[in-house]
Amino acid sequence: xxxxxxxxxxxxxxxxxxxxxxxxxxxxxxxxxxxxxxxxxxxxxxxxxxxxxxxxxxxxxxxxxxxxxxxxxxxxxxxxxxxxxxxxxxxxxxxxxxxxxxxxxxxxxxxxxxxxxxxxxxxxxxxxxxxxxxxxxxxxxxxxxxxxxxxxxxxxxxxxxxxxxxxxxxxxxxxxxxxxxxxxxxxxxxxxxxxxxxxxxxxxxxxxxxxxxxxxxxxxxxxxxxxxxxxxxxxxxxxxxxxxxxxxxxxxxxxxxxxxxxxxxxxxxxxxxxxxxxxxxxxxxxxxxxxxxxxxxxxxxxxxxxxxxxxx
Amino acid sequence: xxxxxxxxxxxxxxxxxxxxxxxxxxxxxxxxxxxxxxxxxxxxxxxxxxxxxxxxxxxxxxxxxxxxxxxxxxxxxxxxxxxxxxxxxxxxxxxxxxxxxxxxxxxxxxxxxxxxxxxxxxxxxxxxxxxxxxxxxxxxxxxxxxxxxxxxxxxxxxxxxxxxxxxxxxxxxxxxxxxxxxxxxxxxxxxxxxxxxxxxxxxxxxxxxxxxxxxxxxxxxxxxxxxxxxxxxxxxxxxxxxxxxxxxxxxxxxxxxxxxxxxxxxxxxxxxxxxxxxxxxxxxxxxxxxxxxxxxxxxxxxxxxxxxxxxx
Numbered sequence: 001x002x003x004x005x006x007x008x009x010x011x012x013x014x015x016x017x018x019x020x021x022x023x024x025x026x027x028x029x030x031x032x033x034x035x036x037x038x039x040x041x042x043x044x045x046x047x048x049x050x051x052x053x054x055x056x057x058x059x060x061x062x063x064x065x066x067x068x069x070x071x072x073x074x075x076x077x078x079x080x081x082x083x084x085x086x087x088x089x090x091x092x093x094x095x096x097x098x099x100x101x102x103x104x105x106x107x108x109x110x111x112x113x114x115x116x117x118x119x120x121x122x123x124x125x126x127x128x129x130x131x132x133x134x135x136x137x138x139x140x141x142x143x144x145x146x147x148x149x150x151x152x153x154x155x156x157x158x159x160x161x162x163x164x165x166x167x168x169x170x171x172x173x174x175x176x177x178x179x180x181x182x183x184x185x186x187x188x189x190x191x192x193x194x195x196x197x198x199x200x201x202x203x204x205x206x207x208x209x210x211x212x213x214x215x216x217x218x219x220x221x222x223x224x225x226x227x228x229x230x231x232x233x234x235x236x237x238x239x240x241x242x243x244x245x246x247x248x249x250x251x252x253x254x255x256x257x258x259x260x261x262x263x264x265x266x267x268x269x270x271x272x273x274x275x276x277x278x279x280x281x282x283x284x285x286x287x288x289x290x291x292x293x294x295x296x297x298x299x300x301x302x303x304x305x306x307x308x309x310x311x312x
Numbered sequence: 313x314x315x316x317x318x319x320x321x322x323x324x325x326x327x328x329x330x331x332x333x334x335x336x337x338x339x340x341x342x343x344x345x346x347x348x349x350x351x352x353x354x355x356x357x358x359x360x361x362x363x364x365x366x367x368x369x370x371x372x373x374x375x376x377x378x379x380x381x382x383x384x385x386x387x388x389x390x391x392x393x394x395x396x397x398x399x400x401x402x403x404x405x406x407x408x409x410x411x412x413x414x415x416x417x418x419x420x421x422x423x424x425x426x427x428x429x430x431x432x433x434x435x436x437x438x439x440x441x442x443x444x445x446x447x448x449x450x451x452x453x454x455x456x457x458x459x460x461x462x463x464x465x466x467x468x469x470x471x472x473x474x475x476x477x478x479x480x481x482x483x484x485x486x487x488x489x490x491x492x493x494x495x496x497x498x499x500x501x502x503x504x505x506x507x508x509x510x511x512x513x514x515x516x517x518x519x520x521x522x523x524x525x526x527x528x529x530x531x532x533x534x535x536x537x538x539x540x541x542x543x544x545x546x547x548x549x550x551x552x553x554x555x556x557x558x559x560x561x562x563x564x565x566x567x568x569x570x571x572x573x574x575x576x577x578x579x580x581x582x583x584x585x586x587x588x589x590x591x592x593x594x595x596x597x598x599x600x601x602x603x604x605x606x607x608x609x610x611x612x613x614x615x616x617x618x619x620x621x622x623x624x
Contacts, residue, residue, distance in 0.1 A: 026354055030539070031461050032392035032524050033358035033452070038350035042338055045434065046345035047449060049403035051441045080344035091361035091403070091447035122357065125447075129363040135403035135437075135447035137359060140345070149343050212344050227342070 003103060004096035004128070011126060014100055015092075018107035022120040024086040024141075034122035036087040036139055044140040044147065046077035048214075052132035060175045063102040065190040067109020069265075070134045072192045073214060075117060076267035078140035079196045080212035082148040082203025085119040087139040093129035106134070117196045145203045148271065152208040153228035157272040159287035160279050161238075162198035164188070165217055166256065169263020170245050173252055182244050194267040201280040202271045210271035216262040218302055221270050222295050228272075231292030233299055234261070238286040258304045261297065315415060316408035316440070323438060326412060327404075330419035334432040336398040336453075346434035348399040348451055356452040356459065358389035360526075364444035372487045375414040377502040379421020381577075382446045384504045385526060387429055388579035390452035391508045392524035394460040394515025397431040399451040405441035418446070429508045457515045460583065464520040465540035469584040471599035472591050473550075474510035476500070477529055478568065481575020482557050485564055494556050506579040513592040514583045522583040528574040530614055533582050534607045540584075543604030545611055546573070550598040570616045573609065 003011050016029045027035035036043075050056055050070050061069070071088055078085040090110060092103060103126075111121050119138070171189025180186060202210055209228055213220045218234070225232045241249070241256045249256035272289055273279060296302070315323050328341045339347035348355075362368055362382050373381070383400060390397040402422060404415060415438075423433050431450070483501025492498060514522055521540055525532045530546070537544045553561070553568045561568035584601055585591060608614070 027459065027461065031459075032389040032522075033356045033395070033450075033459075035393070035454075035459055036355045036357060038353055038355040041350055041353060043348050043350040043355045043451065044345045045348060045399065045401055045449070045451060047401040047403050047435060047447075048437045049405055049439050049447065051405055051439050054439055054441065077344040081347070083345070087357065089357055089359040089449050091359050093361055093363055093443070093445055093447075123359060125360045127361050127363050127366055129366065129443050129445060131405070131441050131443035131445070133405055133441060133443070133445050133447075135359075135361065135405075135445075137357070137401050137449040138345075139355060139357060139451075142347075147339065147347055149339065210344075 001100050002097050003094055003100050006100050008126060011100060011103060014104055015107040018104050019111045019121045020115055022118050025120045025122050029123050036122055038141060040142045040144060042142055044078050044081050044083040044142060045137060046074055047135065047137045048073045049133065049135040061190045063105035064109035067106040068113045068191040070136050071110045071113035072194050072267055074136045074138035075113065075119065075196060076194045076212040078138050079199030080210050080269055082145050082200050082210065083140035083142045084200055085117045085138055085140045087119055087122045088114050089137045090121060090124035091135040092124065092126045093131065093133040095130060095132060096128045148203050148207045148210040150209050150211055150224050150227035153224050153230050153272040153289050154208055155230055155289055155291045156275050157208055157289040158275055158285050159232055159270065159272055159289060160283040161268055161270050161286045162282045163195035163268030164266055165213065165268050166245060166259035166263050168192055168265035169259040170248055173254060174248060177252060182248055184244055185248060189265065192265060192267045195269060195282050198269050198282045202283065205273065205280045206277055207271040207273050210269060213266065213268040213270055215264040217270065218261050218295050225293060225295055231290045231294055232287060233290060233296045234287040236298050261302065262304055313412050314409050315406055315412050318412050320438060323412060323415060326416055327419045330416050331423045331433045332427055334430055337432045337434050341435050348434055350453060352454045352456060354454055356390050356393050356395040356454060357449060358386055359447065359449045360385045360389065361445065361447040373502045375417035376421035379418040380425045380503040382448050383422045383425035384506045384579055386448045386450035387425065387431065387508060388506045388524040390450050391511030392522050392581055394457050394512050394522065395452035395454045396512055397429045397450055397452045399431055399434045400426050401449045402433060402436035403447040404436065404438045405443065405445040407442060407444060408440045460515050460519045460522040462521050462523055462536050462539035465536050465542050465584040465601050466520055467542055467601055467603045468587050469520055469601040470587055470597050471544055471582065471584055471601060472595040473580055473582050473598045474594045475507035475580030476578055477525065477580050478557060478571035478575050480504060480577035481571040482560055485566060486560060489564060494560055496556055497560060501577065504577060504579045507581055507594050510581050510594045514595065517585065517592045518589055519583040519585050522581060525578065525580040525582055527576040529582065530573050530607050537605060537607055543602045543606055544599060545602060545608045546599040548610050573614065574616055
């Protein structure tokens with residue numbers, strides 16, 4: 001059945017049936033607005049949009065995968081403030097002839113990813129559109145902690161990373177060359193594995209700045225360098241290229257460091273910590289903050305592409 | 313300059329420059345997430361999406377108008393819970409060849425409409441897309457009041473209305489027939505005039521249910537009938553057709569009651585109140601809740617179109 005045949009309210013009913021409600025949802029889908037617990041008295045909020053052909057392809061990713069990825073991209077932004085995600089709102093624009101099961105499976109993926117952190121899909125909107133588009137807003141709670149912003153890095157701080165880099169970019173390259181394996185890389189592109197807990201853990205440990213790596217490590221930590229008015233130097237020796245990634249890179253004629261340092265969509269977290277701070281579980285050092293500006297690799301400018309510009 | 317020429321970060325900088333920050337914004341655009349005050353300890357949240365060709369046309373509405381309307385549609389959903397809007401997040405998907413001034417003016421319209429209620433645009437996302445799409449999420453604060461949901465209407469309650477009906481639908485019909493006047497109707501379509509204050513006022517006065525009229529009065533109060541398991545009867549005599557609307561209807565061969573009862577996009581608020589409750593300022597009675605189901609007009613089924621289905 002197409003979504004046009006189901007009609008707006010039929011579609012909403014089918015999609016809402018796929019959602020699980022969690023403890024932070026005070027009023028879920030079905031009214032003018034949702035109501036979400038905000039015990040901290042402040043709400044952390046972030047919006048990310050995925051456009052078919054730009055951020056995903058239906059022949060490369062299933063609807064459930066796209067749901068996981070759309071949720072992860074937003075939930076990671078909440079974690080990168082040191083907050084715990086509580087809710088998602090989703091606007092779905094879809095061609096009227098699209099099969100309703102795609103929208104249902106998308107909802108399942110969104111809900112399942114949100115459930116990983118105790119959050120729920122609490123509301124949304126749907127419209128027909130020639131371009132399949134998914135806009136997600138995530139909300140989160142700081143639990144009494146100060147937010148970790150981009151502007152607090154200090155010279156002498158350690159730069160640390162939680163989560164993996166380069167996997168999604170490698171998977172994207174593999175798919176774009178017409179391959180479907182290695183499966184670990186392709187699956188990483190389809191469903192990022194985000195270190196959500198590492199965000200609040202970094203906040204508790206005293207991280208001075210933090211960011212979600214969505215466009216590429218060097219580009220994204222460039223935002224920390226700019227906001228904090230410091231220089232960031234990455235030690236390439238801190239990155240071991242996994243065997244599978246090295247093999248794929250060789251087969252495809254790619255420098256795997258481009259994936260690691262320039263690839264987005266894994267939604268790792270990068271943060272800075274005062275030099276003497278014991279890094280919390282899941283974090284590893286990858287470089288050092290110094291007086292200056294910009295981002296370097298082994299104290300030299302990086303010659304490869306920095307990351308991703310969504311309008312180029 | 314096109315938005316592709318400006319690049320993602322150039323575009324963001326130009327758009328953010330158009331935004332005004334209000335007192336509820338603890339951290340505005342520029343980090344992974346925004347942070348908004350939520351003094352009530354609960355957050356009210358709603359998402360609405362506008363798609364070019366479906367919800368607006370660039371030859372009918374200026375970018376600033378579209379910004380006002382996109383904001384109004386969302387802020388009205390917050391007011392309809394009895395809450396006060398605090399923040400907007402906006403996802404903009406735009407063709408890369410679009411002029412950057414359109415995005416800037418959109419931001420001005422969004423910000424100006426939000427300012428009417430003390431809210432601010434606190435964050436968002438942008439992507440290129442073949443289809444110009446604007447997804448807005450609004451947040452709001454209940455200020456200690458219980459939310460007014462759709463399910464609380466009781467037989468014997470008075471149905472009341474705040475704000476105007478039929479203006480936007482009349483303006484839409486005028487534009488769709490190729491006219492640009494009467495100006496009052498066309499302007500009402502371009503920029504709804506939403507009775508935001510009436511929402512929290514209704515909550516304080518003890519409204520038993522409330523809804524934002526976005527798809528048409530009869531369709532939308534049908535949601536109250538269904539959620540509350542009651543019947544709603546509208547008194548047609550409560551609606552005076554304004555002279556300008558009557559003249560336009562006659563010229564275009566339309567029954568103006570179709571605009572009043574079936575037209576959306578004015579974002580009036582409908583609510584139910586216990587019979588003896590003095591209606592707050594701005595509210596007027598338009599009907600009565602009774603035991604039963606569904607919506608009638610003068611105790612008869614309505615023969616015209618009920619409202620708007622976004623997939624048909």
